[in-house]
Amino acid sequence: MEKILYLAHTQQDGTLPKVALETLSAAIQITKDLSGSTMMVGLIGQNIQPAADAIAASGASKILGVSGADFAQSRYGSDVKAAEAIANAAGATLIIAPATSRFSRALPGVAFRLKAVIDTHISGIQTTGGTLQIQRWYYRQRMIATLSRTARPWMLLVDSGVFPVWQGAKGTAKVEAVSVALSEKEQRTRVTGVEAPSADAQTIRPDAALLFVAGAGWTKKQPDGQTHSKEAETLILGLLHKAKASLGSSKSLVDQGAEGEAVLSFISHLNQVGQTGATPRHPKGLATCCHGEEPHVVGWRFINERRAVNLDANCGWAQGKADVLYVADAFQVMKKVNELLDKS
Numbered sequence: 001m002e003k004i005l006y007l008a009h010t011q012q013d014g015t016l017p018k019v020a021l022e023t024l025s026a027a028i029q030i031t032k033d034l035s036g037s038t039m040m041v042g043l044i045g046q047n048i049q050p051a052a053d054a055i056a057a058s059g060a061s062k063i064l065g066v067s068g069a070d071f072a073q074s075r076y077g078s079d080v081k082a083a084e085a086i087a088n089a090a091g092a093t094l095i096i097a098p099a100t101s102r103f104s105r106a107l108p109g110v111a112f113r114l115k116a117v118i119d120t121h122i123s124g125i126q127t128t129g130g131t132l133q134i135q136r137w138y139y140r141q142r143m144i145a146t147l148s149r150t151a152r153p154w155m156l157l158v159d160s161g162v163f164p165v166w167q168g169a170k171g172t173a174k175v176e177a178v179s180v181a182l183s184e185k186e187q188r189t190r191v192t193g194v195e196a197p198s199a200d201a202q203t204i205r206p207d208a209a210l211l212f213v214a215g216a217g218w219t220k221k222q223p224d225g226q227t228h229s230k231e232a233e234t235l236i237l238g239l240l241h242k243a244k245a246s247l248g249s250s251k252s253l254v255d256q257g258a259e260g261e262a263v264l265s266f267i268s269h270l271n272q273v274g275q276t277g278a279t280p281r282h283p284k285g286l287a288t289c290c291h292g293e294e295p296h297v298v299g300w301r302f303i304n305e306r307r308a309v310n311l312d313a314n315c316g317w318a319q320g321k322a323d324v325l326y327v328a329d330a331f332q333v334m335k336k337v338n339e340l341l342d343k344s
């Protein structure tokens with residue numbers, strides 16, 4: 001029997017981020033599976049009432065909140081104080097929170113203050129024989145572990161894309177305010193502004209339906225003996241813009257920049273997918289001018305439907321790594337795809 005605290009913070013517009021609503025589904029499921037357990041909600045943000053109303057039907061026995069201008073922005077000093085106060089007020093044994101960048105930074109510090117244990121990047125939760133088990137990946141997503149802990153409080157930071165978004169009717173929630181006094185030191189860090197790339201320059205979009213991967217072929221000499229990097233940039237950016245896709249890259253392409261070769265201007269190491277890169281989650285993936293070698297394809301572990309465009313019928317994608325391989329010139333294919341997207 002656990003006292004479960006679902007902890008979340010609001011976004012700037014007062015709503016809960018998608019990963020927080022996914023984590024709410026997880027918390028509700030755990031509460032059901034561990035019979036006799038109760039779930040409380042803890043919210044942090046400038047104005048938390050709209051978020052509380054949005055999840056009024058979640059079945060929480062109580063909604064605790066820390067609100068005010070001091071808690072509008074992500075700041076370690078105030079976030080740990082707020083989360084610690086809510087956890088203490090709830091007397092929680094299990095604290096389940098979304099792995100947002102804000103919480104990933106603050107909650108390990110909260111665990112230290114609460115003398116709790118914490119597990120991050122949780123990619124699965126199940127209850128077996130009344131025991132809660134979590135799953136997380138190790139060694140760059142090559143080994144998965146299922147583990148359980150007896151220590152309490154136990155904090156769980158749940159990754160995005162693992163649970164369905166919680167859906168329920170809005171209501172009028174009663175929020176019990178938890179007061180938190182901040183010292184001057186805890187207010188020392190101030191957010192003076194946000195410098196964000198424009199929506200078009202932002203090429204990594206974790207929520208996109210499509211992962212578009214560009215390989216080194218885009219900058220290599222083409223059948224006419226010339227490179228066509230400018231045309232490649234236009235075609236790739238056009239597709240990203242029209243399909244609202246997320247951009248992934250092979251290591252060879254991103255490494256070219258470091259080696260001083262011409263590289264697509266908007267690609268950085270952050271786009272790299274693979275063994276030494278990222279393992280993004282998207283329903284679909286399209287690889288272009290990328291050979292599909294194992295150290296790259298291992299990063300496609302969480303891509304459900306895979307397609308590739310390559311001039312080489314014997315490339316790695318043809319060796320059972322893609323559902324569909326188009327043996328074709330990616331310059332021609334993407335030009336046509338962009339034209340079709342323009343018409344749709």
Ligand SMILES: Cc1cc2nc3c(=O)[nH]c(=O)nc-3n(C[C@H](O)[C@H](O)[C@H](O)COP(=O)(O)OP(=O)(O)OC[C@H]3O[C@@H](n4cnc5c(N)ncnc54)[C@H](O)[C@@H]3O)c2cc1C
Pocket residue numbers: 214215216217218220222249250251252253272273274275276277278288289290291292293294295296299309310311312315328329330331
């Ligand atoms: C320890 C280790 C870790 C690694 N980690 C990673 C990693 O994290 N991520 C990663 O990506 N790689 C990684 N690699 C490197 C990986 O093995 C490959 O070297 C790399 O993925 C190759 O990139 P590429 O397919 O873009 O380039 P290439 O192998 O050069 O392939 C280019 C492809 O483009 C095709 N092409 C060219 N022109 C066209 C056209 N007009 N239309 C269609 N197709 C065309 C060619 O047929 C070719 O298949 C790692 C390697 C090692 C040893």
